[in-house]
Every structure is written in structure tokens, then in C-alpha cells.
Amino acid sequence: MIKENYTDDRKLFLITVMYKVKDFYPAGHDWYWVKFKPGGDARLEGKVDACIDCHVGVAGNDYVFTGNIK
Ligand code: HEC
Known part of the structure; x- marks a missing residue:
């Protein structure tokens, strides 16, 4: 899973990945x-x-915040 992280003025500043x-x-x-x-x-x-x-706060959803992959 890949998340693009943008600044308030819409510049890409980080790409966070979990696999x-x-x-x-x-x-x-x-x-x-x-x-x-x-x-x-x-x-x-x-x-x-x-x-x-x-992310441990959503360990019950396999450490994933978005969607529902249970
Ligand atoms: C302070 C809390 C926090 C920290 C620290 C954090 N995340 Fe997240 N992460 C979130 C939240 C909340 C979301 C849901 C999407 C959003 O709100 O941007 C998310 C979403 C993601 C997603 C998309 C999948 C999902 O869970 O929805 C990835 C991939 C991800 N994070 C990777 C990382 C990586 C890699 C790190 C460490 C470098 C990290 N995160 C650190 C809170 C955090």
C-alpha cells in the first residue's frame, strides 16, 4: 500500500509504503x-x-486505517 503525502500547498513531500x-x-x-x-x-x-x-491503533483492521479489509 502506498500513500502520497502532500503539504498544504499541494507539493509532494513524502511517500509512505507498507508491504x-x-x-x-x-x-x-x-x-x-x-x-x-x-x-x-x-x-x-x-x-x-x-x-x-x-498504526497499532487499527491493528484490528490489519494496521490499515482506510477501507475495511477484514
Ligand atoms: C500519527 C499517526 C501516524 C503515523 C506516525 C504514521 N501513519 Fe500512516 N496513516 C495514518 C493515518 C491516519 C492514515 C489514514 C490516511 C490518512 O489519514 O492520511 C495512514 C495511512 C497510511 C497508509 C495507507 C494505508 C492505510 O493505513 O490507510 C500507509 C501506506 C501508511 N500510512 C504508511 C505509514 C508509514 C510507512 C509510516 C511511518 C514512516 C506511517 N504511516 C506513520 C497515521 C499515521
Whole structure:
């Protein structure tokens, strides 16, 4: 899953990605987290606590905020 993050004046400033890697981190539903700058540099990746600490609030929906994939 990919989210484009824009500033208030509609400039792309981050691309955040979550994808599943089998057996990567079962306690976190095997999500692998990445934060990219628009140019493609990965600034954070893997088991990123900052991402998980917020998304854990929707752990019951497989750590996904939008939609309903249950
Ligand atoms: C402060 C809370 C918070 C943090 C920290 C956070 N997110 Fe999110 N994330 C959200 C919310 C809320 C949404 C739902 C869409 C929206 O409101 O923009 C979301 C949506 C997403 C989505 C789209 C799938 C979904 O859950 O709807 C991805 C992918 C994503 N985030 C990745 C990341 C990554 C990668 C990080 C860490 C670099 C991260 N997020 C950190 C709150 C957070």
C-alpha cells in the first residue's frame, strides 16, 4: 500500500509504503514500513516504531486505517 503525502500547498513531500514480507515480523502482521522522499531516497525502513506506534491503533483492521479489509 502506498500513500502520497502532500503539504498544504499541494507539493509532494513524502511517500509512505507498507508491504507484507512473509515472516518478517509476525507480531506486527509482517508489515514492512518505508518512508521515501519524493526523489526516491528511503529515509526509514523495516520495523519502524514511529509508524507502528500510530498504526497499532487499527491493528484490528490489519494496521490499515482506510477501507475495511477484514
Ligand atoms: C500519527 C499517526 C501516524 C503515523 C506516525 C504514521 N501513519 Fe500512516 N496513516 C495514518 C493515518 C491516519 C492514515 C489514514 C490516511 C490518512 O489519514 O492520511 C495512514 C495511512 C497510511 C497508509 C495507507 C494505508 C492505510 O493505513 O490507510 C500507509 C501506506 C501508511 N500510512 C504508511 C505509514 C508509514 C510507512 C509510516 C511511518 C514512516 C506511517 N504511516 C506513520 C497515521 C499515521
